[in-house]
Amino acid sequence: MPVSMTALADDLTAESAELRGLLAGLDESGWRRDTPAEGWTIADQVSHLAYFDDVAVQSAVDPGAFRAELERMRAAGGVDPDAVAARYRDLSGAELLRWFDRSRERLVETFRGLEPGLRVPWFGPAMSAASSLTARIMETWAHGQDVADTLGVAREPSVRLRHVAHIGVGARAFSYAVHGRVMPDIPVRVELDAPDGSLWTWGPEDAADRITGPAQDFALLITQRRHRDDLALTATGPAALEWAEIGQAFAGTAGKGREPGQFREAARPTSAGEESA
Numbered sequence: 001m002p003v004s005m006t007a008l009a010d011d012l013t014a015e016s017a018e019l020r021g022l023l024a025g026l027d028e029s030g031w032r033r034d035t036p037a038e039g040w041t042i043a044d045q046v047s048h049l050a051y052f053d054d055v056a057v058q059s060a061v062d063p064g065a066f067r068a069e070l071e072r073m074r075a076a077g078g079v080d081p082d083a084v085a086a087r088y089r090d091l092s093g094a095e096l097l098r099w100f101d102r103s104r105e106r107l108v109e110t111f112r113g114l115e116p117g118l119r120v121p122w123f124g125p126a127m128s129a130a131s132s133l134t135a136r137i138m139e140t141w142a143h144g145q146d147v148a149d150t151l152g153v154a155r156e157p158s159v160r161l162r163h164v165a166h167i168g169v170g171a172r173a174f175s176y177a178v179h180g181r182v183m184p185d186i187p188v189r190v191e192l193d194a195p196d197g198s199l200w201t202w203g204p205e206d207a208a209d210r211i212t213g214p215a216q217d218f219a220l221l222i223t224q225r226r227h228r229d230d231l232a233l234t235a236t237g238p239a240a241l242e243w244a245e246i247g248q249a250f251a252g253t254a255g256k257g258r259e260p261g262q263f264r265e266a267a268r269p270t271s272a273g274e275e276s277a
Contacts, residue, residue, distance in 0.1 A: 168222030209237030
């Protein structure tokens, strides 16, 4: 099916609204609460999103300036999300929320009008405008999960999880590269139970290696917001098991993930001949 930038922009707007609903009632102490991401507060999660929204817009409207800034960052030692977070810790919660609203609105309006296949530079390989916008949905969902976990809120899974899963599947090769490993030439079938009752699939239907289970759990795995032992996913075959161990949908260095049992969620018992992801 043709990619619709309008549909992607609408889904990003909806994901943004869900996150904003978690943030709107926070007092200043709430903004400074530590999240499961080591060293990061809720404020840091939001400044991260706002900053990279601005950078994503720059990559689309002024790719030359983006590349020049990227080279400056690389010469200084590379892109450091922790340093970005530290840079904005003097902003109040209200200031951060205004920044997020302003940056997100500009991002949505900018990308809504782009051709889906337009190539835009990024911190890793260049990507299409559609993939860039999908990545912003994934980032918003993932960092929104950190906020929800901090506040003890269980979010209702939506069909927007397909974007998170899709970019996670597409990032399989990157997951190996960022860990300094060679990806095996073995296809992996991914079959996910969607929130609307449908089945989402990627990969050859006859692949021996596969990952199956709830779409929300795969999204939590591939964004490293839950340890694989705490998810109702089943990985079958060595290639699937290795990917489940190192997979990440986000750019940058290899993520640290979460500890087993950190959120006290029980993994589904596996069938004979299968192993838990």
